[in-house]
Every structure is written in C-alpha cells, then in structure tokens.
Amino acid sequence: YQNVTPIQKGDHVLILGAGVSGLSAAYMLQKRGVAYTLLEARSRTGGRILTHTIDKDTGLHVELGAEWVGASHKRLLALCKELGLEVEDHSFRFYSLLQGQYTTPDTYQPDVAWDKKYKGLLEGFLTKSEKEKKRLDKIDWWRYLVSQGIPDRELEMRELNDSTDFGESIRNVSAYSGISEYAGSSANNEMDFKIKGGNTQLIEKLTEKVGTDKILKNKKVTHVYQENKQVRVTCKDGTAYTGHKLICTLPAVAVLDIQWNPVLPELQIEALQQLQYARIIKSSVLFTERFWKDEALSIVSDTLPHYFFHTTKNQPGSKGVLTSYTIGDKAHIFSRLSTEQKISRICQSLTPAFGDTESLAEMAVCYYWADDKITQGAYAIYDVNQWYGIREVIAQSFKHVVFAGEHIAEWQGFMEGAIQTGEDAALALIG
Numbered sequence: 001y002q003n004v005t006p007i008q009k010g011d012h013v014l015i016l017g018a019g020v021s022g023l024s025a026a027y028m029l030q031k032r033g034v035a036y037t038l039l040e041a042r043s044r045t046g047g048r049i050l051t052h053t054i055d056k057d058t059g060l061h062v063e064l065g066a067e068w069v070g071a072s073h074k075r076l077l078a079l080c081k082e083l084g085l086e087v088e089d090h091s092f093r094f095y096s097l098l099q100g101q102y103t104t105p106d107t108y109q110p111d112v113a114w115d116k117k118y119k120g121l122l123e124g125f126l127t128k129s130e131k132e133k134k135r136l137d138k139i140d141w142w143r144y145l146v147s148q149g150i151p152d153r154e155l156e157m158r159e160l161n162d163s164t165d166f167g168e169s170i171r172n173v174s175a176y177s178g179i180s181e182y183a184g185s186s187a188n189n190e191m192d193f194k195i196k197g198g199n200t201q202l203i204e205k206l207t208e209k210v211g212t213d214k215i216l217k218n219k220k221v222t223h224v225y226q227e228n229k230q231v232r233v234t235c236k237d238g239t240a241y242t243g244h245k246l247i248c249t250l251p252a253v254a255v256l257d258i259q260w261n262p263v264l265p266e267l268q269i270e271a272l273q274q275l276q277y278a279r280i281i282k283s284s285v286l287f288t289e290r291f292w293k294d295e296a297l298s299i300v301s302d303t304l305p306h307y308f309f310h311t312t313k314n315q316p317g318s319k320g321v322l323t324s325y326t327i328g329d330k331a332h333i334f335s336r337l338s339t340e341q342k343i344s345r346i347c348q349s350l351t352p353a354f355g356d357t358e359s360l361a362e363m364a365v366c367y368y369w370a371d372d373k374i375t376q377g378a379y380a381i382y383d384v385n386q387w388y389g390i391r392e393v394i395a396q397s398f399k400h401v402v403f404a405g406e407h408i409a410e411w412q413g414f415m416e417g418a419i420q421t422g423e424d425a426a427l428a429l430i431g
C-alpha cells in the first residue's frame with residue numbers, strides 16, 4: 001500500500017463488499033474512530049464464508065465456503081481471540097482410494113528417497129533470492145516436480161492432494177505458488193481448526209462490532225466516480241453514496257463488472273481479466289449414521305467426487321456429514337448432476353471402503369462456486385508468470401481507491417489473506 005494519501009480528520013470511507021476482508025477493514029476503521037459505510041451486493045454478509053445448518057433437528061452444520069483455520073493464520077487466530085470465538089480441532093487423517101483400492105493412513109508407504117528430497121526443496125526455498133523465486137514463477141508446479149525427479153506414484157498423489165488445495169490441476173499453478181504454499185504451511189497444511197459453531201460466527205461477531213446500521217445489503221455497486229476530493233458510487237437500485245476514500249474488496253470479476261470513471265488503468269484491467277478462479281463444488285451428504293467410524297476420516301481419491309472428509313467432526317450426535325470437495329474439470333462435470341445423482345455417485349465411489357451406503361443418505365446440500373454469479377469461482381489461482389506478473393498490478397491503488405481481498409494477499413486463497421489485506425488497506429488510509 002505505497003503511494004496512498006491518508007485520510008484527513010472527518011473523512012468518510014466507503015467499503016465495497018461485506019465479506020471478511022471488508023468487515024476487517026471496517027473493524028479497523030471503527031477502532032480508530034474513522035467513519036465508514038459498507039455496501040454489499042448480496043442479501044447477506046460473509047461472502048465466501050458460508051455456514052449452513054444441514055439438519056435443523058440436530059443443528060449439524062457444514063461449511064459451504066471456507067472450512068479450515070490454519071495454525072499459521074496468526075491474524076485470523078488473533079481476531080477470533082479478540083472476539084471471544086473458540087477454535088476447535090478440525091484436522092484429518094488421510095486415507096486413499098485409488099483404482100478402487102482403499103488404503104488406511106498407517107499402510108501407506110511413502111517413497112523415502114523422494115520424501116527426503118522434497119523436504120530439502122521446501123527448506124531450500126526459504127533461502128531463495130527474489131531472482132530465483134521469479135524463475136520458479138515461470139514454470140508450472142507439475143513440470144517443476146517432474147524436473148526434480150518425482151516418482152510417478154508420488155506425482156499422482158501430489159496432483160490429487162495439491163489440486164484439492166489450489167482447486168485446479170497443478171499444471172495450472174506456478175511452481176512459485178506451489179512451493180511457497182507448502183514451504184510456509186503448518187504440518188497439517190493449514191487444515192488445523194475451525195471456528196466452534198461454524199465459521200460464520202466470525203462474520204456475526206464482526207458485524208456486531210462494525211454496526212449493522214453501517215452495513216447496507218442488497219447494494220450492488222455498478223459505478224464508481226472519482227472526483228477531485230471525493231468518490232461517489234451508484235448501486236443497481238439507483239441509490240448513491242459519497243465518501244472521501246474507498247476500499248474495494250471485491251473479487252476480480254466483480255471489479256471488472258463495475259463502470260469506473262475515470263477508467264481503471266489498462267494494465268490493471270488486463271491483469272484482472274487474466275486472473276482465474278478455481279472451480280470447486282462442495283457437496284455435503286447427511287447420513288443417518290457415521291459408518292466411517294473414524295471421526296477424523298478424510299479420503300483422497302481418483303474418483304469424480306475427488307476428496308472426502310467428515311465435516312461434522314466434533315459435532316454431537318449419531319448422524320454425520322461427509323463432504324466431497326471436487327475441483328477443476330471434475331467439479332464442472334459433477335456440478336451438472338442432479339442432487340440424487342451426486343449422492344449416488346458419492347456413495348458408489350465410497351463402496352470399496354464401506355460397501356453400499358446409499359440407503360443411509362438422507363439428503364445433500366451442494367454449492368458450486370463457479371456458478372456463483374458474484375465470484376464466479378472459489379478463490380484466485382495464480383498460473384505461470386502470474387504471481388510476479390499480475391498480482392502487484394491488480395493490487396495497485398487508483399486515486400481515492402485502495403484494493404483488498406483474498407486474491408491479492410500473501411496468504412492468498414485463505415481467510416487470513418482477506419483479513420490481512422482488509423486491515424492493511426484501512427491502516428494505509430489511516431496513515
């Protein structure tokens with residue numbers, strides 16, 4: 001946030017988007033006594049944090065958006081503490097289901113020599129120069145691993161595991177993005193905790209602090225006019241709001257959807273157009289019993305539903321929910337099935353592990369983020385040449401406007417990154 005002119009006493013800040021980034025920005029401004037208004041297109045706050053009660057009788061809930069709080073996510077953890085929210089263990093054991101063969105974690109035999117080499121590559125990354133990091137950004141993660149001699153079976157596992165993290169094949173991920181993610185992550189790869197009662201608790205607490213009267217819902221901003229000393233926005237419903245500065249936390253497609261006057265710099269528009277968002281569908285199936293027995297069950301598979309985990313771990317009762325987390329091309333194909341077909345497909349995929357379970361499935365709730373009209377994807381994915389090529393350009397402030405959000409953060413793709421950029425944008429304006 002260089003070259004940002006700070007606000008003056010009495011100035012008013014407009015914040016576009018009441019996801020966790022916009023709410024964190026507002027909370028920071030509120031603590032510093034700065035006036036603000038949040039404008040949110042949806043009829044709810046939270047954006048890509050979306051807890052859903054799947055079974056009203058038992059209160060079992062699932063996360064349709066962000067799931068895990070990582071052990072390295074210091075700002076998120078500090079915010080939870082400050083707001084009196086408890087985080088609970090949400091880590092899993094990894095089973096695998098490959099070519100119809102079900103394998104328990106204790107029987108999986110990693111390739112010892114490759115394991116050692118891989119650990120060395122991650123450690124080595126931490127001392128790499130900027131020049132070397134930029135070089136890594138020029139090739140994809142898959143090709144980089146091949147160039148380092150990864151055995152075929154390990155490559156297959158990395159593709160299945162890492163594509164779950166990135167939401168697309170690792171051929172669409174720059175080697176810089178891949179290695180920096182794993183070199184900087186906790187032992188559980190940031191799949192450590194979740195907020196007790198659901199991640200939406202964070203949104204509710206932030207909303208309380210920020211003030212419901214300051215958050216205007218159903219306000220889809222369509223135009224941003226920047227004048228000499230102020231910024232004016234108009235919304236789809238014809239209403240208009242004025243401020244002295246603006247924090248824009250919208251995902252790339254939503255930024256491009258706005259008519260900017262004056263227009264955004266051409267390079268920034270091109271960069272926003274190049275940024276892809278991962279195709280992810282989460283399908284949560286409610287079962288009448290937890291036939292999988294292991295509360296910490298998760299299964300990496302080569303089947304269409306891709307990755308399964310026991311979402312209701314730590315939630316009481318005999319009923320339970322398995323969520324399938326399907327990515328990329330698979331997500332698109334899976335999303336086009338009816339809910340009944342999705343349940344069947346999930347149960348069929350699990351047959352080698354548990355036999356016929358379809359009669360135990362009560363219902364399912366599915367959310368395909370690529371079909372979300374506002375985000376058009378789950379989270380940003382930085383392809384070859386993009387981390388160093390376009391991220392900074394997208395993040396560049398423009399007159400009275402400062403940008404924030406998951407897609408431009410160091411902890412990109414995580415709640416942590418959304419919070420960090422929201423807070424930092426507010427601090428940059430405060431000066």
Ligand SMILES: Cc1cc2nc3c(=O)[nH]c(=O)nc-3n(C[C@H](O)[C@H](O)[C@H](O)COP(=O)(O)OP(=O)(O)OC[C@H]3O[C@@H](n4cnc5c(N)ncnc54)[C@H](O)[C@@H]3O)c2cc1C
Nearest residue numbers: 017019020021041047048066067068221405406414415418
């Ligand atoms: C399937 C999935 C799984 C995930 N898993 C994890 C995880 O395990 N751990 C983790 O930490 N993170 C995870 N994430 C990422 C995390 O959800 C995001 O990083 C974070 O919630 C993004 O917050 P944000 O405020 O930047 O964006 P958003 O939450 O998208 O907020 C932007 C807001 O802007 C609003 N908006 C858009 N256009 C306009 C407009 N024109 N006018 C007004 N408002 C507008 C939107 O409605 C939205 O509310 C996951 C995300 C998804 C989708």
